[in-house]
Amino acid sequence: MPQSPLSQSPGPQSPDSLLTAAEYRCRRTLNLYKTPDLDGLVTQAAAGRHLRIQVSPPSEASARALSVQLCEDGYPGWIGLRQMSALAPAPEPYRPVALDRSAIVERLPQVIAFAQAAMAQANVYLWGGTVGPNFDCSGLMQTAFASAGIRLPRDSYQQEAFTQPIGWDELEPGDLVFFGTPERTTHVGLYLGHGTYLHSSGKEQGRNGIGLDSLTDLSDPVSQAYYQQRRRPGRVMASYHPAVA
Known part of the structure; x- marks a missing residue:
């Protein structure tokens, strides 16, 4: 069984090694950016929030950043590869609470x-x-x-x-x-x-x-x-x- 990349060394890795549709929790606050160059803060993910890594074919952008989507609000953004050390596999998928x-x-x-x-x-x-x-x-x-x-x-x-x-x-x-x-x-x-x-x-x-x-x-x-x-x-x-x- 392949090992999760987030349980390995926190150094930069290729998105090719990431698990498709894997869900993670933030260990600490993460900044999400508008572009893979990490320009333009668009939102932040507090510790405990869930996100999914959007796996795509290798490209120049994917060599330096990851496209992610926050689970609680569906919001997309980019994080740097070095921020992978701030992610841990989610013990269970995010489940929204229904409130009237x-x-x-x-x-x-x-x-x-x-x-x-x-x-x-x-x-x-x-x-x-x-x-x-x-x-x-x-x-x-x-x-x-x-x-x-x-x-x-x-x-x-x-x-x-x-x-x-x-x-x-x-x-x-x-x-x-x-x-x-x-x-x-x-x-x-x-x-x-x-x-x-x-x-x-x-x-x-x-x-x-x-x-x-x-x-x-x-x-x-x-x-x-x-x-x-x-x-x-x-x-x-x-x-x-x-x-x-």
């Missing part, structure tokens, strides 16, 4: 508490950040919900598509609020009540990190900037279950 709306509601106080605790730490906006203390907007939402055992898709436009549309007058604490252009969602925040939402905002909008803004008091320029980009609110009705190839 009543179970979601019970867990929303924990989601809000996580987001508020993240805001209390020193932080800056980090494109691709999902582990903390530095997050991007959708990474903060995904991780806050995951802290309560609720899975969300990775990107803000995916989160919008996953949530149930509701009216602005129907907002309740724990709902998501989406911003962007008429064509596409580009930003998301967590509604706390009384017109206030929490989000991780980039400095191009006037802040660099997690803060509070208002849908009703527009005296702050950041609140006003985002108010002009409103799309719709959304309600999380279930825990996300991706179709992972």
Whole structure:
């Protein structure tokens, strides 16, 4: 029986030696990148998360990086071959938990508490950040919900598509609020009540990190900037279950 490459030396190996459709767990936080040159952070995988290595024919790219897909949200990215030492064979496949709306509601106080605790730490906006203390907007939402055992898709436009549309007058604490252009969602925040939402905002909008803004008091320029980009609110009705190839 061939030995798993992750039980051997942690040095660089050819993807040819990897097991097709094998599933692994992260021993520590891993950064996933947009390209095999490891340019452009797209997401992070905290210790304990599951991923699959996408085996493909040998190429120049596969000689220096691995194409992977996270199991919890189906998100793709690239990791360097040297990061293989941070992976261990999963003792069992990832199995998503089914949660209905009543179970979601019970867990929303924990989601809000996580987001508020993240805001209390020193932080800056980090494109691709999902582990903390530095997050991007959708990474903060995904991780806050995951802290309560609720899975969300990775990107803000995916989160919008996953949530149930509701009216602005129907907002309740724990709902998501989406911003962007008429064509596409580009930003998301967590509604706390009384017109206030929490989000991780980039400095191009006037802040660099997690803060509070208002849908009703527009005296702050950041609140006003985002108010002009409103799309719709959304309600999380279930825990996300991706179709992972």
